[in-house]
Each structure stands twice: as structure tokens, then as C-alpha cells.
């Protein structure tokens with residue numbers, strides 16, 4: 304492994320702790336597209352799969368897919384959003400970044416044309432050409448650590464926004480989705496989450512995102528959709544329970560219990576509003592500012 | 599299933615319980631988790647006042663669902679935060 308640790312946020316080792324539990328295990332309870340983030344419902348009757356596609360389309364629209372030739376997905380997971388992008392626009396070239404070897408291997412095995420997956424942090428990514436649009440869904444949660452000061456945390460987020468501006472064409476858009484703290488603070492972040500589920504990770508507060516992107520991106524749209532995440536988690540819980548025996552055979556009793564507990568605690572957190580699910584469309588600001596008078 | 603001994607004599611799935619039986623189950627369960635005598639557990643006190651943390655609360659909800667052999671929303675103990683309130687909600 305030659306991955307370098309990003310300046311901020313969770314290391315490749317910590318990410319792999321979570322995501323390399325095994326593709327087969329996640330396949331038991333995620334939707335067929337293997338999307339591991341909150342879906343978006345327009346009608347209650349929509350299936351999880353349909354709601355995941357709504358979510359992907361929401362972000363692809365805001366990243367300007369219709370006019371994009373090059374699209375970047377930061378934290379691409381198992382690649383579902385890129386596959387959706389190519390369904391809609393087959394000549395678009397998609398690059399996905401992940402720190403998980405299992406995810407990269409999964410995407411490579413599908414060998415889809417026009418998808419390139421890189422086992423690389425955004426902090427190390429140096430593309431030859433700028434992108435027309437950038438999407439990042441469910442990865443921002445890993446861009447800061449609990450042991451950082453708030454100032455360091457915001458500085459780290461700011462580096463991410465600077466990375467996006469540097470690699471986005473003028474006027475290009477970034478569509479971002481992340482869990483955020485709502486009616487809670489980082490000091491209440493459960494030790495169970497911190498140690499066992501998402502090591503080395505901390506969540507942003509909306510105000511920290513706004514602060515970190517100030518002067519780099521303008522916020523065009525914002526949706527807070529915690530109930531959609533609670534719903535997504537309920538679908539995952541149901542799927543996991545329905546495949547309990549297979550799950551036990553794959554990961555054993557202790558891991559199974561951990562995931563059961565983690566999903567239940569997340570339902571509670573979104574239901575009660577300690578956490579929120581924020582979706583933001585951001586537009587790159589021009590680098591030039593008004594001339595100031597010399598006198 | 600929890601490994602608490604109170605559960606062993608009880609059928610693992612499909613228990614049909616009335617409000618009082620659910621109250622008794624919750625009392626025993628919480629007494630067990632907190633190592634308190636059952637009669638010190640006020641069924642109108644909030645789970646939080648009784649001393650359950652969020653992990654214990656979702657664990658309790660999951661074990662109760664197993665005992666009853668049905669789904670209970672993971673957030674049920676937050677919408678109905680007392681023993682009596684939760685039992686009532688589950689039978690209504």
C-alpha cells in the first residue's frame with residue numbers, strides 16, 4: 304500500500320476498517336446499485352432503489368451532467384453514481400476516488416467504459432485537466448477527525464473546497480451530500496461510532512461548511528433531509544434482518560450485532576434530529592474580486 | 599436476543615403480550631441492565647431518567663421486538679419515552 308494519509312480526515316487504514324468488511328456483506332442489505340448513503344424520496348411509495356436513483360440524479364443535475372464531458376466523484380463507493388451518469392450521458396468521462404481497495408476492485412471488475420476508479424485521496428489527486436462537475440456524496444464525513452481543533456477541522460474542509468475549485472472549470476458546480484451535526488455537538492459523538500464504526504472521523508456542522516467554503520463557493524441550494532436518511536436506514540435494517548443467516552456466515556455474530564446497533568442508533572439520531580443529512584449545490588466563485596481604489 | 603436470564607423462559611418469537619406483560623418485561627429488562635431491584639423502577643419515569651443511554655435504549659427495543667416477534671421502530675423509545683407509554687403504544 305502506497306497511499307499517503309491525507310492532511311486531514313480519516314486514513315486509508317481507518318476507511319478500510321469500515322468499507323473492506325466485504326462487498327458481499329454490503330450487497331446483502333444495500334440496494335442493487337450498492338449505494339451507501341441517504342436516498343431521496345419524492346413519493347413515500349418509491350422503493351429504496353428508485354429513491355437512490357432520485358438522489359443520484361439530484362446530484363448529477365446540480366453538477367451539470369447534461370453539459371459535462373468530465374465528471375469527478377470524490378468518495379465514489381461502489382460506483383453507482385458514475386454508472387447512473389453514464390446511463391444518462393454515455394460519452395461523459397467519469398473519474399471516481401476511493402480509499403477502499405474492495406470498492407476499487409469491485410468497480411474495476413465491472414470494467415465499464417468511461418469509468419476510471421482511483422485508489423487515491425482527493426488530497427493527492429492531480430488531474431491533467433479540470434472537471435466540468437464534481438460530486439461528493441457521503442465522504443465529507445471522513446474529512447475531519449475528532450481529535451482536531453475546530454479551527455483545524457475547518458481548515459481541512461477549506462483545503463477540500465480549494466481542491467475542488469482548482470480542478471473545476473470556471474462556473475462549474477460541486478454537489479455535496481454529508482451527514483451533519485444538528486441538535487448535538489461533537490462532544491456527544493458516541494464512543495461506539497467513533498471507535499467501532501467510523502474510526503478517525505468527525506462530522507461537520509452546517510455553519511462549518513459555510514465558513515470553510517466562504518469566498519470559494521457560493522451555496523446555490525441546500526436541503527436538509529434527515530427523515531430521508533432515517534428511512535434509508537430502516538430499509539437497510541429490514542434487508543439486513545432478512546438476510547441474517549447469510550450475514551452471520553459472512554461476518555460473524557459480533558460484527559452483525561455491531562451493524563444492527565449502528566443502524567438502529569443512526570435511525571434514532573436522524574429521527575430525533577441530533578444529526579441531519581445535508582445536500583448542497585455549490586457554484587465556483589470567480590477568483591477575481593472587485594478592484595479596490597488606489598487612493 | 600439479549601443474554602439476560604429473564605428472557606430464557608419466554609418464547610423467542612411470536613409472543614402475544616398485553617400492556618401489563620410488556621410493562622413487566624421492560625421492568626425486568628431495565629432492572630437487569632441497570633442492576634436495580636424491579637420495584638425501584640418507576641414506569642412513568644423517562645428511560646433517560648432511569649439511566650438508559652442510547653445504546654441501551656436501541657438494544658432494549660431490538661430485544662423487545664425479538665421477544666414479541668414483530669418489528670418495532672428503532673426510535674420507538676424516543677417517541678414514547680417511558681415504560682408505560684411504550685407499552686401502551688405497542689398494544690394500540
Ligand SMILES: C[S@@+](CC[C@H](N)C(=O)[O-])C[C@H]1O[C@@H](n2cnc3c(N)ncnc32)[C@H](O)[C@@H]1O
Pocket residue numbers: 309312313318322337338339340377378379380381383400401402403406423424425426439440441442445446
Ligand atoms: C459512505 S461511502 C459513500 C460512497 C458513495 N458516494 C455512495 O453514496 O454510495 C464513503 C466513501 O468515501 C471515500 N473516502 C473517504 N475519505 C476519502 C478521501 N479522503 N478521498 C477519497 N475518498 C474518500 C470512501 O473510500 C468511500 O468510498
